[in-house]
Amino acid sequence: MECDRVAVLVVVVLLCCQFEASAGLTFSSKLIHRFSDEAKSLSISRKGNASGDLWPERNSFEYFQLLLGNDLKRQRMKLGSQKNQLLFPSQGSQALFFGNELDWLHYTWIDIGTPNVSFLVALDAGSDLLWVPCDCIQCAPLSASNYNISLDRDLSEYSPSLSSTSRHLPCDHQLCEWSSNCKSPKDPCPYIFNYDDFENTSSAGFLVEDILHLASVGDRTARKMFQAPVVLGCGRKQSGSYFDGAAPDGVMGLGPGDISVPSLLAKAGLIQNCFSLCFEENDSGRILFGDRGHASQQSTPFLPIQGSYVAYCVGVESYCVGNSCLKRSGFKALVDSGSSFTYLPSEVYNELVSEFDKQMNAQRFSLQEGLWDYCYNASSRELHNIPAIQLKFPRNQDFVVHDPTFSVSHHQGFTMYCLSLQPTDGSYGIIGQNFMTGYHMVFDIENLKLGWSNSSCQDTSDSADVHLAPPPNDKSPNPLPTNEQQSIPRTPSVAPAIAGRTSSESSRASLLIPFPHLMISLLLLLR
Numbered sequence: 001m002e003c004d005r006v007a008v009l010v011v012v013v014l015l016c017c018q019f020e021a022s023a024g025l026t027f028s029s030k031l032i033h034r035f036s037d038e039a040k041s042l043s044i045s046r047k048g049n050a051s052g053d054l055w056p057e058r059n060s061f062e063y064f065q066l067l068l069g070n071d072l073k074r075q076r077m078k079l080g081s082q083k084n085q086l087l088f089p090s091q092g093s094q095a096l097f098f099g100n101e102l103d104w105l106h107y108t109w110i111d112i113g114t115p116n117v118s119f120l121v122a123l124d125a126g127s128d129l130l131w132v133p134c135d136c137i138q139c140a141p142l143s144a145s146n147y148n149i150s151l152d153r154d155l156s157e158y159s160p161s162l163s164s165t166s167r168h169l170p171c172d173h174q175l176c177e178w179s180s181n182c183k184s185p186k187d188p189c190p191y192i193f194n195y196d197d198f199e200n201t202s203s204a205g206f207l208v209e210d211i212l213h214l215a216s217v218g219d220r221t222a223r224k225m226f227q228a229p230v231v232l233g234c235g236r237k238q239s240g241s242y243f244d245g246a247a248p249d250g251v252m253g254l255g256p257g258d259i260s261v262p263s264l265l266a267k268a269g270l271i272q273n274c275f276s277l278c279f280e281e282n283d284s285g286r287i288l289f290g291d292r293g294h295a296s297q298q299s300t301p302f303l304p305i306q307g308s309y310v311a312y313c314v315g316v317e318s319y320c321v322g323n324s325c326l327k328r329s330g331f332k333a334l335v336d337s338g339s340s341f342t343y344l345p346s347e348v349y350n351e352l353v354s355e356f357d358k359q360m361n362a363q364r365f366s367l368q369e370g371l372w373d374y375c376y377n378a379s380s381r382e383l384h385n386i387p388a389i390q391l392k393f394p395r396n397q398d399f400v401v402h403d404p405t406f407s408v409s410h411h412q413g414f415t416m417y418c419l420s421l422q423p424t425d426g427s428y429g430i431i432g433q434n435f436m437t438g439y440h441m442v443f444d445i446e447n448l449k450l451g452w453s454n455s456s457c458q459d460t461s462d463s464a465d466v467h468l469a470p471p472p473n474d475k476s477p478n479p480l481p482t483n484e485q486q487s488i489p490r491t492p493s494v495a496p497a498i499a500g501r502t503s504s505e506s507s508r509a510s511l512l513i514p515f516p517h518l519m520i521s522l523l524l525l526l527r
Contacts (some may be wrong), residue, residue: 003029003142007112008220009035009072010140010403018372018431020114021287021301027366030526034182035055035056035058035066035067035435040055043055043291048462050187052337052358057197059453068415071494077231084290085270085271085290086216086217086271086289086291087215087216087226087228087265087270087271087287087290088214088215088216088286088288089108089109089110089111089113089212089213089214089215090108090110090116090225090285091108091110091111091118092109092217093108093283093286093287094285094286094404095107095108095123095277095278095279095285095287096108096110096120096287097284097285098147098149098248098282100521101147101148102122102147102245102247103241103245103246103247103248104150104340105123105124105246105247105338105340106123106277106279106337106433107121107123107124107249108120108121108123108252108287110212110213110252111425112158112163112187112210112211112213112230112232113158113162113163113165113166113210113211114164114166114210114211115163115164117156117158118153118156119132119155119156119249119250120249121153121156121247121249121252121317122156122247122250122251122252122256123244123252123287123337123338124251124252124253124336124337124338125255125256125335125336125338125443126253126255126311126312126334126336126338127193127232127253127254127255127261127278128252128253128255128258128259128263129191129193129231129232129251129253129259129260130212130232130233130250130251130253130260131203131205131232131233131234131235131250131251131253131283132156132157132158132228132230132232132233132234132235132249132250133155133156133157133235133238133248133250134158134159134205134235134236134304134419135158135159135160135180135234135236135363136157136233136236136237136403137171137206137237137242138236138237138238138239138242139157139235139236139237139238140238140242140243140244140245140246140248141245141248142154142156142157142248142249143155145442146245146248147248150499155248155249156273158232158251159167160210163210165210165227165228165446166208166209167209167210168189168191168206168208168209169187169188169189169208169209170185170186170187170188170229170411171184171185171187171188172185172186175189175205175231175258175259176189177191178190178191178192179508180492185351188206188207188208188226189206189207190204190205190206191203191204191205191207192204194196194479198296198392200239200240201239201240201241201246201282202234202237202238202240203233203235203237203251204236204237205233205234205235205240206233206236207232207233207234207236208232208233208234209229209230210229210230211227211228211229211232212227212228212229212230212231212261213225213226213227214228214265214270214289216226224470226270228264228265228268228270229268230261230265231259231263231264231266235250236414237506238240238404240448247401249496250340254337254441254443255310255312256278256302256309256310256311256312256436256445257310257312261289262275262443262445263343263445265446266288266289266446270289270290271289271423272292272446273292273444273445273446274290274291274439274442274446274447275287275288275290275443276288276289276291276293276369276443276459277337277436277441277443278439278440278441279433279436279437279438279441279457280438280456280457281437281438282401282404284457285457286457291442291511292442292444292447293440293442293444293451293453294440294453296453297440297442297450297451297452297453298393298397298398298399298450298451298453299397299442299444299450299451300315300393300395300397301314301394301449301450302314302395303315303332304446304447305518311334311522312443312450312463313333313334313335313338313428314332314333314335314393314431314450314498315331315332315333315393315394316329316330316333316391316392316393316429317330317392317393318330318388318392319348319352319389319392320392321352321355321356321387321390322355322358322359322387322388322390324355324359325392325483326351326355327392328349329348329350329352331344331345331427331429332427332428332429332431333428333429333430333431334428334431334435335431335432335443336430336431336432337432337436339357339430339432339433339435340432340434341421341422341433341523342419342420342421342429342430342431342432342434343422343423343424343429343430343432343433344421344422344423344424344425344429344478345423345424345427345428345429346423346427347424348429349421349422349423349424350423351354352389352421353374355387355423356374356387356389356419357374358403360385360386360387361385362375362376362378362385363376363377365377365406365416367416367418368403371428372419374418374419374420374421375416375417375419376416376417376418377415377416386404386405388400388401388404389401391431391435398453399435399439401435402437402438402439404419404420404421404434404435405417405418405419405420406418408433420434438454438455439452439453439455440452440453440454440455483524497514515525
């Protein structure tokens with residue numbers, strides 16, 4: 001035990017080592033106070049006479065000062081136990097879903113800066129950066145009247161000059177990956193996520209440091225408030241789908257990169273480097289920082305991409321449809337909360353949907369010009385006859401998809417159930433929000449593994465007001481995604497992203513939203 005960490009120096013001395021049949025070995029030790037004469041003698045014998053000159057006189061002012069200093073060190077050590085706490089945004093841990101109106105994403109309210117300003121940010125495990133609309137040159141509309149959801153306030157615009165805790169991140173900072181665009185090392189670090197292949201969707205601005213307001217609830221303790229330093233993008237100019245209203249109030253990147261919120265909270269010593277997402281059947285959910293899950297949860301390791309852990313990539317060994325488990329069906333997949341639906345490599349997709357259709361034993365329909373090829377009339381079969389889909393991971397870890405379909409009222413008056421899978425020509429699949437529903441998903445960056453367990457997402461004890469009213473009763477918040485909304489880029493290595501919001505104005509019709517899922521990863525790999 002180190003003498004500067006405790007007030008008592010323990011010197012273990014073997015005084016007796018006696019073997020008795022009845023008692024076995026007996027050991028004893030002697031305790032010596034760190035500032036006692038005996039401890040002083042031991043120090044001199046090891047380090048020489050000079051060490052004795054530094055020894056405080058017993059009951060002197062210096063003596064008590066050293067004891068007090070040691071106590072303060074111990075208290076700071078105990079604060080390290082905060083890493084085991086759970087944190088969530090100060091307005092509550094609830095994740096919110098608005099369906100088609102806000103691009104099929106989950107959102108949460110966060111507070112940034114001093115005084116704090118609230119933002120409704122999209123949760124995206126496929127990117128790293130937290131960015132919000134800021135000193136806008138070209139941003140999506142922020143008035144609540146522009147969106148057909150019930151909000152009690154307009155969305156916000158951030159301004160670093162109005163926050164007393166804000167400062168520019170300089171170009172020579174280790175987290176500035178765009179320093180090649182800087183004229184001076186002390187210039188504000190610029191950022192740009194530019195997606196020319198995806199309808200010119202981009203967010204651009206500069207990076208700033210400010211505080212994120214968080215809360216914690218521990219066992220038998222009251223809620224505590226925290227102000228955590230984070231790096232965020234001051235998004236001055238959005239284009240494409242971002243400008244058309246996808247994630248109008250910003251995005252919280254939850255990826256494994258050093259600049260992501262979970263990584264920064266862990267570096268500050270506030271949490272373990274992990275977080276969890278939970279999506280309920282009613283489309284709401286929870287987010288918790290520092291959550292490592294339960295000992296009984298199933299798990300599978302993350303896999304590197306070209307040698308680096310730049311995304312949450314897992315290896316699926318095989319999959320089953322009903323009682324039929326298909327051989328040679330392994331593939332790699334990205335686990336991405338920013339993807340509304342699940343995408344499989346074309347060969348895997350074709351085999352799975354063929355087996356699914358065979359077991360459905362019901363009349364199949366194709367909707368939206370072939371976008372949703374595996375839809376079934378609800379009147380032609382009972383719901384309990386839908387075959388289960390199960391993903392199998394290494395070490396016999398199973399992931400049973402709770403509901404592989406979504407329902408929609410067809411224009412002919414029928415209720416249709418469609419298999420919520422899409423093919424991709426890429427070598428990686430995407431496990432999206434729909435497959436995560438009903439699970440407590442743990443992204444353990446520190447131990448490089450994904451965990452999951454069944455959950456109703458009511459595990460947290462906070463009861464924050466989420467400032468939302470339910471959608472009107474006469475309008476479904478989740479209409480069937482259109483063909484434009486679900487067209488996916490046919491590029492082998494880029495993950496498909498979430499769907500765009502349907503607009504009644506043709507000038508605002510948006511295609512697939514290219515969240516920075518693999519784009520940040522690709523930028524890092526090309527550096």
